[in-house]
Amino acid sequence: MKIAFVLGEESADRIAADLARSLRLKVPHVEFVGLGGAHMREEGLESLFDIEELSIIGIGGIVRRLPQLLGRLKQTSEAVLAAEPDAVVTIDSFTFTNRVATRLKAARPELPILNIVPPAVWAYRPSRLVALTKAVDHAICLFPFEPTVLSSLGGPPATYVGHPLMAQPDLGAIVRRIEREGAARPSAPPRLLILPGSRRGEVDRLMDDFGRTFAFLKGRMPELTGVIPAIPRVRDAIECKLQGWEHRPDVVHGEAAKWEAFGSASAALAASGTVALELALAGVPTVIAYRLDPIAYQLRHIITGWTAVLPNMIVDHPLIAEHFHEFVRADLLGRRLERLLTDTPERTAQIEGFAEVRRRMTVDRPPGEASADILLSLIADKKKGR
Numbered sequence: 001m002k003i004a005f006v007l008g009e010e011s012a013d014r015i016a017a018d019l020a021r022s023l024r025l026k027v028p029h030v031e032f033v034g035l036g037g038a039h040m041r042e043e044g045l046e047s048l049f050d051i052e053e054l055s056i057i058g059i060g061g062i063v064r065r066l067p068q069l070l071g072r073l074k075q076t077s078e079a080v081l082a083a084e085p086d087a088v089v090t091i092d093s094f095t096f097t098n099r100v101a102t103r104l105k106a107a108r109p110e111l112p113i114l115n116i117v118p119p120a121v122w123a124y125r126p127s128r129l130v131a132l133t134k135a136v137d138h139a140i141c142l143f144p145f146e147p148t149v150l151s152s153l154g155g156p157p158a159t160y161v162g163h164p165l166m167a168q169p170d171l172g173a174i175v176r177r178i179e180r181e182g183a184a185r186p187s188a189p190p191r192l193l194i195l196p197g198s199r200r201g202e203v204d205r206l207m208d209d210f211g212r213t214f215a216f217l218k219g220r221m222p223e224l225t226g227v228i229p230a231i232p233r234v235r236d237a238i239e240c241k242l243q244g245w246e247h248r249p250d251v252v253h254g255e256a257a258k259w260e261a262f263g264s265a266s267a268a269l270a271a272s273g274t275v276a277l278e279l280a281l282a283g284v285p286t287v288i289a290y291r292l293d294p295i296a297y298q299l300r301h302i303i304t305g306w307t308a309v310l311p312n313m314i315v316d317h318p319l320i321a322e323h324f325h326e327f328v329r330a331d332l333l334g335r336r337l338e339r340l341l342t343d344t345p346e347r348t349a350q351i352e353g354f355a356e357v358r359r360r361m362t363v364d365r366p367p368g369e370a371s372a373d374i375l376l377s378l379i380a381d382k383k384k385g386r
Contacts, residue, residue: 001027003375004034004085005045006076006100008054008093011274013037015091015116015164018368019375020045026372033083035076048079054096069096077103085111087379090136092117094128101135112378116140116371118158122149122313123305129155137378140371144360145313161370162363165274165281170259174282175358177263183283183351186266189223190341193265193284194249195275196228196238202271203234205291207241210269212330215246217337224341226250227265229258267340267347269333272308276320280311280357285340285350287333288322297325311357319353 003023005016017039023030024043032045035054041047053072077100080088088104088111090097101113115136119128122145132139132155139158141147147158165171178184194214196206217224226249230238235253242248252261262282270276272290279286288309292300307313309320321336323329339346363370 001030001379002083002085003030003032004080004083004088005032005040005091006035006080006088006097007037007091008035008051008096010037010051011164012091012093012117013039013051015367016040016089017043018164018167018366019089019116019371022366022368022372023375026376033085034080034088048076054093072096073099073103076100077107080104081107087112087114087375087382089113089375090115094119094132098128098131098135102131105135110382112137112375112382114138114140114371114375114378115156117142118146118150118155120305121153121155122146123308124303126153126304129153132156137382138374140367140374142367143310143314145316159370159374160363161374162367163277163361164367165278166361166363167366170255171262171278171281174259174263178283183354186342186347187264189225190221190266191264192217192224192226192249192337192341193261193268193270193279194226194228195268195270195279196234196241197271197273198231198234198275200234200237201293202273202290203237203241205293206271206289206328207238208244209289209291209328209330209333211241211245213269213333213337214249216330216334217341218247220334220338221341227252227261229253229261267337269337272322274310277310277314277357280314280320280354281361283351283354285347286320287336287340288320289328289333290322290324291328292325311354314357314360315353317353319350319357 007016013036020032020043032043035051036045036047037051090101113136118139121129136156139156141158141160142163144160147160150158194210196203196210214226228249228251230251265284268279268284268286270288272288276288309322312319
């Protein structure tokens, strides 16, 4: 059996490798081709090119690199067709991966195509679902509310299999501690977890605001300490911005240090993104802030979702406060955080809501195993002409 993967960033690469390992247990003689990163390389896939080229955030980034993306689109489509796979798996990066899937489906209508991480049509541009439905046979969802949303909008068959975060060992240890001991009370002295984003553009747009917020809080809570877990690709940008901060938090590096910071924090100030879900699962009361890049800001009218925060979507109410652009103000963020850094009704409400997030996210078997069964079923059905 030969399976082609089409993906565009590290998080998708991890999902692909999880699926690949599960497939190998079920189909010992399986070959992987297409696009992948370091994790898929360990599974034997030689990527057509470095997927870091496709790791682009925001509409502005896509526009600036459009000629390069079009060239890679043509190359990937032609290479996958030449490989004659038994099935194709597209993961995230919808702008690129679904265009590849569309070309593949046009050339080989019988080719089974499985999509993992469908576009966030619940947040903006639900029209994307039309293109997805034409290109893929089944969608694998990472959030429990998504199959219902896709079905209501006329999307492809969809299944929730769980989120990779649920299998993260360090996060799992925090969750087990919460289940065993209950949510932690605010630490003394209080400690603020500061997460300005995982991409340079996010760091550049948010760090000054976060620095002013930290200074505001220090003025009201002098004993407050802070910590920033810095991933390698934005470490220099963070350190550069910190030179202008009135008060400097600790900066830690590495996965172990990151989860230790999550486990010891009283509350968090974070950029909008998957990190909000990490914080909810870890039981860290949170305030969210974000600034779009200039081009995306001009197109903000296409956003149709009522929230950009995943835990809010999962529990279907505004559990975590979110602040965008003119509402990213130190005196507002600071006052909200002060209520979460101390024993207040606001803190209690978030912690209770996070328990519901964990309950709704729980699945009875690993995501890779469930995804492998769905893919193999698609292949079998196609062979039978269904």
